Amino acid sequence: MTGSSRPGDFDAVRKSVIDLLKQPEYDDGSAGPVLVRLAWHSAGTYDAETDTGGSNGAGMRYESEGGDPANAGLQHARLFLEPVKRQHPWITYADLWTLAGVTAIQAMGGPEIPWFPGRTDYVDDSKLPPRGRLPDAAQGSDHIRHIFYRMGFNDREIVALSGAHNLGRCHTANSGFEGKWVNNPTRFSNQYFRLLISEEWKEKTLPDSGIVQFAAVDPITEEELMMLPTDMALIHDQEFLQWVKVYAQDKNLFFEDFAKVFSKLMELGITRDAQGKITNSDNEKGGYIS
Numbered sequence: 426m427t428g429s430s431r432p433g434d435f436d437a438v439r440k441s442v443i444d445l446l447k448q449p450e451y452d453d454g455s456a457g458p459v460l461v462r463l464a465w466h467s468a469g470t471y472d473a474e475t476d477t478g479g480s481n482g483a484g485m486r487y488e489s490e491g492g493d494p495a496n497a498g499l500q501h502a503r504l505f506l507e508p509v510k511r512q513h514p515w516i517t518y519a520d521l522w523t524l525a526g527v528t529a530i531q532a533m534g535g536p537e538i539p540w541f542p543g544r545t546d547y548v549d550d551s552k553l554p555p556r557g558r559l560p561d562a563a564q565g566s567d568h569i570r571h572i573f574y575r576m577g578f579n580d581r582e583i584v585a586l587s588g589a590h591n592l593g594r595c596h597t598a599n600s601g602f603e604g605k606w607v608n609n610p611t612r613f614s615n616q617y618f619r620l621l622i623s624e625e626w627k628e629k630t631l632p633d634s635g636i637v638q639f640a641a642v643d644p645i646t647e648e649e650l651m652m653l654p655t656d657m658a659l660i661h662d663q664e665f666l667q668w669v670k671v672y673a674q675d676k677n678l679f680f681e682d683f684a685k686v687f688s689k690l691m692e693l694g695i696t697r698d699a700q701g702k703i704t705n706s707d708n709e710k711g712g713y714i715s
């Protein structure tokens with residue numbers, strides 16, 4: 426592992442994150458996908474109307490948010506990052522989790538995502554997000570819109586963000602769903618969109634739990650791949666479908682849109698001055714020590 430760093434040296438933190446990505450004993454051999462999910466779930470609690478939730482504060486360290494069943498499995502991601510926090514103790518958890526997400530995406534072949542520092546680990550109890558703000562994979566397009574419009578995203582942005590399901594897998598122990606979306610789940614690409622429209626997805630009920638997901642056999646590897654009900658909603662809803670088709674055909678546009686929208690996700694609930702300094706009132710109570 427690379428050495429310690431001076432406060433504010435985010436490139437050193439990025440290097441430490443890259444060093445830990447390879448995890449031969451874990452899942453498909455990489456910590457990358459679960460780090461991306463940690464970054465997304467840390468931010469995806471945002472509610473624009475009440476200006477609560479979001480990545481600032483790293484509230485998932487505490488039971489009320491960390492113990493939300495929607496966050497099951499993300500303890501692995503937080504544990505992977507502990508040595509990085511020990512090595513660079515000046516960085517806040519809120520910055521570390523979001524920086525690890527964007528670093529992992531790029532290291533797995535994805536786009537470079539604009540990322541800005543300065544989040545605090547101060548948690549204002551009155552701004553803690555209630556449980557139930559993250560999406561439920563068993564639902565359809567109305568639910569998806571309800572969740573993502575609440576954060577301030579439009580249909581095009583929702584589809585672009587969903588392209589993160591190129592990465593990683595579902596685990597029975599975490600969500601009840603099982604399997605991966607693409608045959609190379611540690612390489613960022615637009616394959617998820619291509620498979621959504623090219624394969625014939627058949628409903629499949631998991632024998633032990635009765636949970637319903639969708640299955641198809643990968644034409645190249647002959648492995649079984651999966652889609653969640655919410656993934657299928659992207660091809661059953663005509664507004665979503667047009668963007669699925671665009672991204673399936675145009676990888677560069679997908680990468681460009683994904684970079685913008687993931688960056689926006691990481692910034693939800695954060696206000697900055699012209700110099701980029703966070704101006705949220707509770708940020709005075711602790712940021713990184715520069």
Ligand code: HEM
Pocket residue numbers: 458459461462465497498560561562563569586587589590592593594595596597598599600601602653655687
């Ligand atoms: C994994 C649901 C949107 C990134 C998962 C899992 C579920 C899920 C059920 C499996 C978790 C497990 O069993 O370990 C959803 C739903 C979404 C959504 C319902 C919206 C309708 C997103 C977005 C991103 C994302 C917006 C990022 C931009 C990921 C990643 C994984 C994952 C990277 C793999 C994690 C791993 O391999 O451990 N998602 N997700 N998801 N999700 Fe999503």
